[in-house]
Amino acid sequence: MFYREAGQFKTTYQADQAVFPILQDRIGLAVILVGAFVFIPFAASDFFINVIMIPFLILALASIGLNILTGYTGLLSLGTGGFMGVGAFACYKLTTFFPGVNVIVWIFVSGFFATALGILFGLPSLRIKGFYLLVATLAAQFFLDWSFIRIQWLTNYNTSGAIEVPTRTLFSVPLTGPNATPQLRYLVILAIVTLLTWLASNLVHGRIGRMWMAVRDMDLAAELIGIPLYRTKLLAFAISSYYCGVAGALMVFFWYGSAEPGVFNIDQSFTILFMVIIGGLGSLTGSFFGAALIYGLPIVLKVGLHGLGWNILPATIEHLTFMTVGALIVLVLIIEPLGLARLWQITKQKLRVWPFPY
């Protein structure tokens, strides 16, 4: 009823090419942003911020990274975990080498290390695609995972083989480390994720986004209208890995606080891939949906089942989660291959014409 575009006339192409051409969408976005930046830090409990919001945002960022590669450019990858690890370890090395520079700067810089490796492991994408490329990125995943465990220089020869995040401050307020407040960490993450999402959305709505999707949908025709395939694919690898790298660095510095090398193993890659598939291939909004569902489901199950008064062992809940997520993936692939984002789109379309069927 309220979601109508009637009466909203575009008089310029600029207005019509906007990312959110419908007024209600812009209002909705503004409400979400105000809620996230103002309401949650003051009103939400530490538990909610620590356990739900921070992981959700970081995983959504990684999903956006993979979505750029898999959803927009059509290149399957299982190297996400590895690229996230590159970001995390690069950030750790940088901040221990140059403790004077603010850690937020290093978070952004560490993404470029992931970019470099992403381009390197993206090189085979000219010749191979589909499952075969998946195998090539799998090699990246295993190689990087192995490096994190074996190359002790990366952890500064820490005997436990883990990263211990040092305390870093901004205007002498601790941002990272054990003394940082969840509210501040949350705000830093939120700002970074908002910024990077905005940039990604600009990118996918413009020339480069169209080039990516053209390569995804019909690479032959894309080549013949003058899109350089190789450079377009490598650009997707570069930008996708940047996002994954930043997400990995945020994960260790602002969420875990310390990280075993095993954090960035193949399971991580699969988790992000599931988020992208369930959320919606080729949709940035979908990346947030996917992250919320896959990460939130176990928490909802745990809290919900305990709320019902059932005394269930944590292991059982874990198994339940596996089963539910597995069933969901199969269901989504059968019922709506474009994921939650597509369902959301359909809902909006229905709302627009409500109460008429079309």
Added chain:
Amino acid sequence: MRVPGGADIATGGVLLAVENVSLAFGGVKAVTDVSFDIRKGEIRAIIGPNGAGKTSMLNIINGFYQPQHGRITFKGETRSKMRPHDAAKGGIARTFQNVALFRGMTSLDNIMAGRTLRMNKNLFWQLLRFGPAMNEEVEHRRRVEEIIDFLKIQEIRRTPVGRLPYGLQKRVELGRALAMEPELLLLDEPMAGMNLEEKEDMSRFILDVNDHFGTTVVLIEHDMGVVMDLSDRVVVLDHGVKIADGTPDEVKRTQAVIDAYLGVAH
């Protein structure tokens, strides 16, 4: 019938010439020693029975296949093979026998994608989608809207092309090719699978493109009525060999063409 060879075409220079081009896939000879030229501003048809090597010829012209022998002269530059990117840059656009649109994208985005080569604002501005990048986007949107108006597809602008009926998909594909503002437009069976009305529309679009934009058109088509009406000159291929070349009337009377289409008594 179209009046063949207006003054423009008679004096028009050669835009593209293929000389003694041969292409084989292993033992299968797709094209054997074919030569012909395409003059500026004409509509040139390539016809022939199934498997005659027509599509292979188009693929050679826009660089998707690389011939083993022969030379291609395009806009005065002679080379032994085209590369797809050079062909696109040089102004060769193409539609496909089986529609090759970007299925997940809207009609508008498909046609906008056709302008990729003409857009050059770098990654930095693309990330901001502001200033130069937005101006560029708007400027090209304006050009794309002209094409959308020209092809009368305004109402399907925002429809993902995967959901469009076949005839409209063909039209969007033509729009994408036109968005490149090509000098040479290669149309591979633009009317395959269309009903009479759609064929008439498409014929009109092709003639208009040729008239208004001065675009040279190379056309593969099986509907002889369409070919005879539209084209200035016709090349006939059979089993990869050129068997006739000339105006529609000349070609129609050539015995080899009649034999190729109707068969010969043995």
